Amino acid sequence: xxxxxxxxxxxxxxxxxxxxxxxxxxxxxxxxxxxxxxxxxxxxxxxxxxxxxxxxxxxxxxxxxxxxxxxxxxxxxxxxxxxxxxxxx
Numbered sequence: 001x002x003x004x005x006x007x008x009x010x011x012x013x014x015x016x017x018x019x020x021x022x023x024x025x026x027x028x029x030x031x032x033x034x035x036x037x038x039x040x041x042x043x044x045x046x047x048x049x050x051x052x053x054x055x056x057x058x059x060x061x062x063x064x065x066x067x068x069x070x071x072x073x074x075x076x077x078x079x080x081x082x083x084x085x086x087x088x089x
Contacts, residue, residue, distance in 0.1 A: 004087070008080050015076045022066055022073070029059065 036055065040048065 004083065006083055008084055008087075011076055011080050015073050015080070018069060018073045018076075022069055025062065025066055029062065033059070 036052065040052070
């Protein structure tokens with residue numbers, strides 16, 4: 001029989017830390033996008049347009065990371081439940 005070496009409490013804590021991180025990223029994302037929108041009222045040239053295009057690309061990458069991390073967090077939570085059930089037996 002394979003030996004299971006996993007601390008479910010540590011995994012749960014990591015999952016919770018990841019949840020908090022993702023929540024923070026979402027909050028800051030909303031704030032910085034609002035700030036960028038306000039900046040556009042004061043900065044209207046081709047340099048801004050290039051900056052915004054690059055910024056939007058990076059924000060898209062951050063959103064993709066957040067979505068993937070959310071899915072990974074769900075996976076961790078599922079595996080912890082399965083592991084806890086297994087260890088109860």
